[in-house]
Amino acid sequence: MAEYDLVVIGGGPGGYVASIRAAQLGLKVACVEGRGALGGTCLNVGCIPSKALLTSSAKFAELSHLAGHGISVDGVWLDVSGMMGRKEKIVADLTKGIEFLFKKNGVEYVQGWGSIPAAGTVSVKTEDGDLSLSAKNILVATGSEPTPLPGVVTDEVDVLSSTGALSLEEVPKRMVVIGAGVIGLELGQVWSRLGAQVTVVEYLDRILPGMDGEIAKLSQRALSKRGLKFSLGRKVLGVEKGEDGLTLALERVGKDKKEELVADKVLVAIGRRPVINGLGLEALGVNVNGRGFIEVDENFQTSVAGVYAIGDCIPGPMLAHKAEEDGVACVETLAGEHGHVDYNTVPGVVYTDPEVASVGLPEEALKESGVDYIVGKFSFMANSRARSIGETDGMVKVLADPSGKILGAHIVGAHGGDLIAELVLAMVKGATVEEVARTCHAHPAMGEAVKEACLDALNRAIHA
């Protein structure tokens, strides 16, 4: 039986990054992955293909908005299969790239589905039969999968999960997206930009729950302006197939009022759930919470000594960079170093147009906790770079304690996902709004809106 210091089950951003870091630290590592490609949800059916399609669809949409620049474009055709081909090539190149990184770092890639018959042993079902690996430590990084909507069958033909919505062969005429969260908005906007009439149905009376409410409202307004329709406060009772496509039965939440919507494709995007089936965790005695997430301590150890878990299959934000941070912290601790993740400074970005970016607490949480805080806001309308590139929707909002220490930052606007990095670093290093405001920012740049929002928190914005 092959013997390892660490066997990682799952080759997503949590598992593959943990494997490489552990190998760098001198551990003998194997990474077990069943899907036939490394990179997990993120590279295969998540972050990367969705961002590839967001970029292609943005370029297509931009062509019909160039008149304001004095440019007219005739004869534009959409080649959906060409767009999908580009996406698939990016995915294939990146997943192969991880295989190369494994070879370079001496991580053994074991292809097959893993389970844990006992602490210290991982069994792998491979195409050539069963394998047994002996492991001083086992790291579960098995990720997550789409949560199905009870009573609605996701067939990936008419009713899609995010995976199906990333691979449509043609643009549907009418698409209904169930769930106004990150996936619903990103993939809804992809198909809307390509010509589908997209309606987003959401149970709550707002989009992007958990994000700052004022920022979410601005995002909704901007997305509506760009063509997405919203039907908030609606419960989906069922989806029926008929001659005119799919009919969704809806109920107004809290009101005894029924409605119907018709669609050619329905995308179910109501969240994701951890993947733990088939690992043998129950027999092993690993504690799992009521929602199926594996419980871990501050060192990512489960209730069974020598068995660890990270990423989407443990509680916390379901984000690729969070999974990576978990993985690095976990194996650094295993190797005798000090690993730690500050979940309060994990940024979240929604890659729609305009982007939505967030770190730390939303204003609602500060109000609820009753603490004193100051707030600074700056609209992109007053930023000269935003004016010159024609991206004036949105604003930067900074929340700080009365001493100026930043507690949360929220951006809706073009390049928000890049701009948030400055405020994440400020939070990590304990910089105040005054210190960010006194940092020289290039002109003309979107980043000047970050500086001005920090000045506004001190009641000294120049351009507001």
Ligand code: FAD
């Ligand atoms: P995963 O990436 O899910 O990887 C787990 C791996 O384990 C999988 O490859 C699976 O096949 C394998 N596995 C499971 N069970 C076993 C087993 N028993 N044996 C062997 N292998 C097993 N996050 C961002 O930060 N930014 C984004 O822009 C972003 N966009 C997204 C877009 C979409 C459409 C989706 C669906 C998700 C997106 N996410 C994004 C979320 C991100 O993909 C996840 O948070 C991230 O992939 C989690 O990493 P992970 O390693 O924990 O799990």
Ligand code: NAI
């Ligand atoms: P989500 O949790 O972001 O949003 C789900 C939405 O569906 C919520 O608004 C919720 O209120 C709503 N909802 C739940 N049940 C419903 C029902 N029965 N009817 C109508 N609405 C309902 O989940 P989503 O969008 O599926 O994404 C899953 C995860 O993937 C997220 O946690 C996110 O972190 C990650 N992700 C991250 C991305 C990024 O970082 N850019 C991109 C895509 C996904």
